[in-house]
Amino acid sequence: xxxxxxxxxxxxxxxxxxxxxxxxxxxxxxxxxxxxxxxxxxxxxxxxxxxxxxxxxxxxxxxxxxxxxxxxxxxxxxxxxxxxxxxxxxxxxxxxxxxxxxxxxxxxxxxxxxxxxxxxxxxxxxxxxxxxxxxxxxxxxxxxxxxxxxxxxxxxxxxxxxxxxxxxxxxxxxxxxxxxxxxxxxxxxxxxxxxxxxxxxxxxxxxxxxxxxxxxxxxxxxxxxxxxxxxxxxxxxxxxxxxxxxxxxxxxxxxxxxxxxxxxxxxxxxxxxxxxxxxxxxxxxxxxxxxxxxxxxxxxxxxxxxxxxxxxxxxxxxxxxxxxxxxxxxxxxxxxxxxxxxxxxxxxxxxxxxxxxxxxxxxxxxxxxxxxxxxxxxxxxxxxxxxxxxxxxxxxxxxxxxxxxxxxxxxxxxxxxxxxxxxxxxxxxxxxxxxxxxxxxxxxxxxxxxxxxxxxxxxxxxxxxxx
Numbered sequence: 001x002x003x004x005x006x007x008x009x010x011x012x013x014x015x016x017x018x019x020x021x022x023x024x025x026x027x028x029x030x031x032x033x034x035x036x037x038x039x040x041x042x043x044x045x046x047x048x049x050x051x052x053x054x055x056x057x058x059x060x061x062x063x064x065x066x067x068x069x070x071x072x073x074x075x076x077x078x079x080x081x082x083x084x085x086x087x088x089x090x091x092x093x094x095x096x097x098x099x100x101x102x103x104x105x106x107x108x109x110x111x112x113x114x115x116x117x118x119x120x121x122x123x124x125x126x127x128x129x130x131x132x133x134x135x136x137x138x139x140x141x142x143x144x145x146x147x148x149x150x151x152x153x154x155x156x157x158x159x160x161x162x163x164x165x166x167x168x169x170x171x172x173x174x175x176x177x178x179x180x181x182x183x184x185x186x187x188x189x190x191x192x193x194x195x196x197x198x199x200x201x202x203x204x205x206x207x208x209x210x211x212x213x214x215x216x217x218x219x220x221x222x223x224x225x226x227x228x229x230x231x232x233x234x235x236x237x238x239x240x241x242x243x244x245x246x247x248x249x250x251x252x253x254x255x256x257x258x259x260x261x262x263x264x265x266x267x268x269x270x271x272x273x274x275x276x277x278x279x280x281x282x283x284x285x286x287x288x289x290x291x292x293x294x295x296x297x298x299x300x301x302x303x304x305x306x307x308x309x310x311x312x313x314x315x316x317x318x319x320x321x322x323x324x325x326x327x328x329x330x331x332x333x334x335x336x337x338x339x340x341x342x343x344x345x346x347x348x349x350x351x352x353x354x355x356x357x358x359x360x361x362x363x364x365x366x367x368x369x370x371x372x373x374x375x376x377x378x379x380x381x382x383x384x385x386x387x388x389x390x391x392x393x394x395x396x397x398x399x400x401x402x403x404x405x406x407x408x409x410x411x412x413x414x415x416x417x418x419x420x421x422x423x424x425x426x427x428x429x430x431x432x433x434x435x436x437x438x439x440x441x442x443x444x445x446x447x448x449x450x451x452x453x454x455x456x457x458x459x460x461x462x463x464x465x466x467x
Contacts, residue, residue, distance in 0.1 A: 008032075009032055012024075033045050053090075054128055056088045057129070058133055062135075063136065065137060070234070071234065096121075097118055113135075114135045153308055154308060157183060167277070172269045172273070175268035177264065182262070200273040208264075212259065226392040309351020328368050337444070356439050366380075379445070379449055379450055380393075382410070391441065395428075413443070
């Protein structure tokens with residue numbers, strides 16, 4: 001019996017005694033045809049392919065989460081995210097993570113071993129890979145925290161070069177919130193948010209609402225504010241270990257031309273020492289494992305607007321910046337306030353400004369008094385005052401998103417409110433300004449029904465009317 005390949009990309013050995021043919025691949029990849037012929041002249045042709053696997057997937061992961069309750073949709077995202085960021089792909093390969101089957105409830109102290117199906121498609125160049133790693137999820141009883149400091153990063157807003165965009169530090173006992181907002185220029189690049197322990201291993205609690213990349217920067221900014229308000233309310237986050245010499249990438253974006261990316265991240269060091277926080281732009285071909293070489297580089301020059309720095313959002317007496325009480329009496333004039341035109345106080349002389357209060361949770365308490373003999377129906381409303389705006393409002397813990405508005409008209413926020421006769425009521429509204437929107441915005445309470453909905457986006461009174 002003889003055996004021969006028409007393309008010498010492998011070695012062929014024939015064992016005449018055991019009647020076997022062994023094909024051993026070399027480093028050369030490609031396709032060939034193996035022809036096996038016996039002494040009677042009968043032959044058989046066998047296709048041979050030599051290729052690398054399209055990628056590799058670790059067998060298991062550990063995911064520690066906080067939150068009470070943990071939203072199933074958010075947990076699904078975190079499970080898929082931890083798998084996706086650990087898949088190693090050959091160039092040109094793509095992968096898909098199938099949504100996992102989650103436990104029906106996940107209270108603090110719970111654990112679950114969740115199998116996840118991963119398919120890596122190699123096309124004509126690589127072998128497809130199918131794997132089912134296990135994500136070991138632990139629900140931790142991490143304490144909620146109110147950061148006294150806001151790290152604001154929006155300068156330069158447009159990324160025209162690679163390098164460090166923002167750098168700061170957090171330590172035990174002084175949590176912080178990072179708000180970053182950037183739009184890419186012409187060149188493709190990656191934008192990363194990276195943690196690095198400076199001296200000793202540290203454990204960090206992260207409440208991370210990030211969005212992008214997307215050229216629709218208003219949607220990016222809106223998604224960040226909407227998600228952060230809800231996650232912060234539930235103390236919903238992840239807990240990660242950060243070791244010296246091994247940067248931990250919190251967020252990563254592959255930015256094409258004019259793509260926008262933004263995020264609001266609450267950060268608290270639970271144990272260990274100081275942790276450096278860096279927002280860095282790197283070339284498109286730089287992997288997470290290679291980012292350490294960019295963290296100590298010089299900071300990119302600003303764009304002159306000074307939308308950057310460290311700001312105080314919690315005073316020493318515990319009073320939160322952006323908290324306001326608004327009194328309203330049924331039968332009296334409407335009550336309202338404006339937000340989005342100020343800046344929290346800087347924490348040092350090197351900081352610029354944060355006009356728009358980006359990254360700040362604004363809390364408005366409407367103290368309503370109804371001295372009349374009749375029940376009162378009241379309406380919360382928003383009124384644009386600076387141009388096109390989108391909003392998210394938590395009204396007594398329930399999320400409402402009015403939609404996109406442009407004209408200076410009153411639009412209803414949430415459901416009508418009923419106040420019993422000769423009684424008092426308190427309504428708490430929390431909101432954040434959206435990156436990409438325009439401010440100030442008026443928020444108020446009235447007995448006069450406002451417009452029930454915002455108009456369609458392309459309507460004459462919509463955000464972007466067709467001409």
